[in-house]
Amino acid sequence: MLRAALVVLLLAGPAHAxxxxxxxxxxxxxxxxxxxxxxxREGPDASAPIIGALAPDxxxxxxxxxxxxxxxxxxxxxxxWVSLRFLAYRTDVWQxxxxxxxxxxxxxxxxxxxxxxxxxLVLDGVDLPAQRHDIGAILGTGVFRDxxxxxxxxxxxxxxxxxxxxxxxxxxxxxxxxxxIRHGPSPQLLSGCCSIQP
Numbered sequence: 001m002l003r004a005a006l007v008v009l010l011l012a013g014p015a016h017a018x019x020x021x022x023x024x025x026x027x028x029x030x031x032x033x034x035x036x037x038x039x040x041r042e043g044p045d046a047s048a049p050i051i052g053a054l055a056p057d058x059x060x061x062x063x064x065x066x067x068x069x070x071x072x073x074x075x076x077x078x079x080x081w082v083s084l085r086f087l088a089y090r091t092d093v094w095q096x097x098x099x100x101x102x103x104x105x106x107x108x109x110x111x112x113x114x115x116x117x118x119x120x121l122v123l124d125g126v127d128l129p130a131q132r133h134d135i136g137a138i139l140g141t142g143v144f145r146d147x148x149x150x151x152x153x154x155x156x157x158x159x160x161x162x163x164x165x166x167x168x169x170x171x172x173x174x175x176x177x178x179x180x181i182r183h184g185p186s187p188q189l190l191s192g193c194c195s196i197q198p
Contacts, residue, residue: 024175044070064175107192165193
């Protein structure tokens with residue numbers, strides 16, 4: 001009996017090992033004085049060079065990766081690291097059957113963008129006039145706060161999977177890899193990255 005209980009405890013792991021969120025997700029800056037800023041650093045270390053800053057009241061900051069108490073965020077055309085000690089996790093980001101307000105995806109070769117507008121996905125690109133597609137369903141995995149989503153729209157299927165993703169055009173990194181399937185007589189598979197930052 002004691003051996004069985006020990007096995008269960010070992011398999012469960014320590015209570016502090018469980019994480020209340022899955023990345024990417026959104027945070028708000030907290031604990032920074034009104035006359036100060038939260039430094040954005042080149043690496044996940046307090047001695048790394050400062051490459052930018054977040055305002056003390058900044059909200060909806062997308063964290064795409066975590067390392068040793070630091071979170072990778074995008075600012076401008078690059079990504080950097082901020083101390084997670086000064087970020088408060090938002091619990092309103094990933095809801096069943098829905099996408100976060102700032103959800104959008106894009107890819108290159110060919111260049112394309114997709115964003116939500118009400119109950120529609122709007123697809124456009126360099127050589128592609130804007131096309132509106134009614135969303136039929138937004139599917140999740142059923143795992144609490146898992147950001148993986150499949151969006152089923154007329155003539156389009158978009159799958160967003162949590163994975164570090166580069167757009168190949170900037171120094172930014174994203175937390176969702178996108179696969180966009182265009183249905184119709186000449187089906188097409190497009191790849192890219194997604195962001196949830198409004």
